[in-house]
Amino acid sequence: xxxxxxxxxxxxxxxxxxxxxxxxxxxxxxxxxxxxxxxxxxxxxxxxxxxxxxxxxxxxxxxxxxxxxxxxxxxxxxxxxxxxxxxxxxxxxxxxxxxxxxxxxxxxxxxxxxxxxxxxxxxxxxxxxxxxxxxxxxxxxxxxxxxxxxxxxx
Ligand code: FES
Ligand code: FES
Numbered sequence: 001x002x003x004x005x006x007x008x009x010x011x012x013x014x015x016x017x018x019x020x021x022x023x024x025x026x027x028x029x030x031x032x033x034x035x036x037x038x039x040x041x042x043x044x045x046x047x048x049x050x051x052x053x054x055x056x057x058x059x060x061x062x063x064x065x066x067x068x069x070x071x072x073x074x075x076x077x078x079x080x081x082x083x084x085x086x087x088x089x090x091x092x093x094x095x096x097x098x099x100x101x102x103x104x105x106x107x108x109x110x111x112x113x114x115x116x117x118x119x120x121x122x123x124x125x126x127x128x129x130x131x132x133x134x135x136x137x138x139x140x141x142x143x144x145x146x147x148x149x150x151x152x153x154x
Contacts, residue, residue: 005065009034010078024068025049025060028075036076036105047133050106051075057110057132076105079112087153088112091146099137106133111147119154121147 002017009032016031025042028034028051040048042061049061052074079086085093088111098104107130114121114129121129126147130140 003066006069007032007065007073008071009073010075011072018065020064020066022065023061024051024058024063024065024073027065028060034075034077038102038105040102045134046103047106047110048103050109050133052109052113055113055116057106057113059132074109076108079108086112087150088115088147091149092143095142095146095149097138097142097146103133103135103137107135107143111143111150115147115151115154120151123148 001020003020005016005018005027007014007016009028014032016027018027018031025037025039028037029039037051037060038048040046040061044059044062047059049059050057051060052058053068053071079089088108092098092104092108110129110133114126118125123144126144130143135143
């Protein structure tokens with residue numbers, strides 16, 4: 001069975017008919033073509049699918065979009081301000097944080113949500129924030145340094 005979903009994503013209203021059992025991750029990628037949100041474990045363990053709902057990180061693989069009408073969804077495609085990258089995106093690029101890059105959308109959105117709430121986190125607070133975002137390639141050090149760099153500039 002399909003239903004009409006009205007979703008606010010990155011400041012735009014999308015109306016889409018989708019199967020009621022589809023997760024937010026599937027609707028974003030398959031129906032809205034927003035493929036920046038990554039399809040990882042589908043078990044709530046890797047954080048690759050993280051998006052922001054009203055500014056807070058949520059795992060889109062465990063979320064039904066029908067619950068999100070009238071909520072503001074932010075994906076990695078909405079993190080930049082037009083052609084201006086978010087400072088975290090700049091810092092992640094400048095410090096060469098990514099290897100394969102698969103974890104980066106979730107990492108960046110989790111870091112953004114943290115800095116929006118806590119502009120000057122300790123290294124331990126950064127580690128705790130990123131605990132749900134797994135990276136198979138890096139040792140996390142550059143990622144943490146990039147977040148600290150942005151925090152120091154605020
Ligand atoms: S794909 Fe959602 S937590 Fe891994
Ligand atoms: S850069 Fe490859 S998983 Fe993080």
